[in-house]
Every structure is written in C-alpha cells, then in structure tokens.
Amino acid sequence: MRLLVVEDSELLCESLKAGLSRLGYAVDVVRDGRRGLSYARSNPYDVVILDVMLPSMDGIEVLRSLRAHGAQAHVLMLTARDRIQDRVLGLRAGADDYLVKPFDFQELVARIQALGRRRYGQKAPKLEMGTLQLDTAKQIAHCGGRVVPIPPRQYALLEYLARRPGEVVSRIEIEDALYDEHTLPEGNAVDSAICRLRAWLGSIEGAPRIETLRGRGYLLLVAVP
Secondary structure, three states: OEEEEEOOOHHHHHHHHHHHHHOOOEEEEEOOHHHHHHHHHHOOOOEEEEEOOOOOOOHHHHHHHHHHOOOOOEEEEEEOOOOHHHHHHHHHOOOOEEEEOOOOHHHHHHHHHHHHHHHOOOOOOEEEEOOEEEEOOOOEEEEOOEEEOOOHHHHHHHHHHHOOOOOOEOHHHHHHHHOOOOOOOOOOHHHHHHHHHHHHHHOOOOOOEEEEEOOOEEEEEOOOO
8 A cells, every 4th residue: 555644743754664664565655735736636546645734825725626626535624723623624625534643643544544445445364365354453464273374565565456356457557555655666666566565475275366467457356275
C-alpha cells in the first residue's frame, strides 16, 4: 500500500515514515500543503494522511481541491483540535476518517488498514487463497493454522495481488503501489520481487501461483480444490 503523509512537524514526519516503512508500506512525506496537494494529484496513493494546520495551504483546502479534481485516495485527517465542529468540517469536505493528536501509532495503523480495505471494496481483514490466508490486520500469513514467515516486501506484494483477484496487474501498477518517490525501483526490481514471491509460494502446498502475461503484467491464480 502506498501512503502520503502531509504533516509540518519534522519529528512526526520522520517517526511516521520510519514506523510505516518498517511495516512494508511505501511512504512519501511532505511538510506543506501545496507540495502535499501536488504529490497527491501526481501519484496513485491508497491513503493520504493529512494534517489540518499546514504552511502555504491548510489541510481542508488541500482536501477540497483534491475532491474537486476527482482524487479517489482515502484521506485520514490529523488535527490537534478535538471539537466536534472541526471533525464535521473535515468529513463534509471529503475526509474518510479523522484522528485527533496526540494519537497512538497502533490506532493510526488500524485506521490505515481499514481505509485500505475500503479502497478495494473489502470488509474482512483476512484474505483466503487456497491453503494460504493473509491476516491484513496483523500482516502475517497462515497455512494450516500455523504462521508462515514472509519478508515485509514480499508480503506487501502478495497482499497487493491478492486484493485484485482475477485482475492482470501491470509492472507500473506494482511499482506505484510498492515504491515511494525516493526509492525508485531498478529496471528488473519487480521481476526479481515476483521471482522471490513465486519461490516462497512454491514451498507451500495448495498456495496460489503467479502467472506472467507477457507485455501485460501478472495474475494471481488460486488453486481450486
């Protein structure tokens, strides 16, 4: 999942980028409203974490501009204001969720995950794929009732493919979803990631497989019992 954090506090920006990146998210951070608007309009983010009080353009203005131009990314507003009318203002401007500072990091992650499920039209936090099950809330894989270790980057790729069952996913779409602005992938990075994930899936009986459609992309196929 690709995230944009628009927050003027350098300390909070660094903390959120470090924490969310460790969980396998691709995270871009900017510290003023106009740059945040530019980033959000130029990249296919799943969730935008948007502070209300920002230099150059406040978060509500950024949000209204995004929605006026048809941006579909889910927006989680951050604010130090806890008045009901402030939350109502943000929600009516097009926000999908609201979180009051100071907040617990785990609550933020849970809200991001909920918005991610909503973006792909899903409610349940678990994805079933043959003998394999992904717990998207805990970001772990299960097989036969046991946890199957998987590196964060491979997990992120598998979850992205699993959220689009029956769809051919292009290399560009994968790059946009898994890499931030400052971690541009090398030419064969996606192919290498797919190769490693294929090897991991191949070690699990009944797990899905990944088919390459030359010139189009990749398709996750679930084994039928």
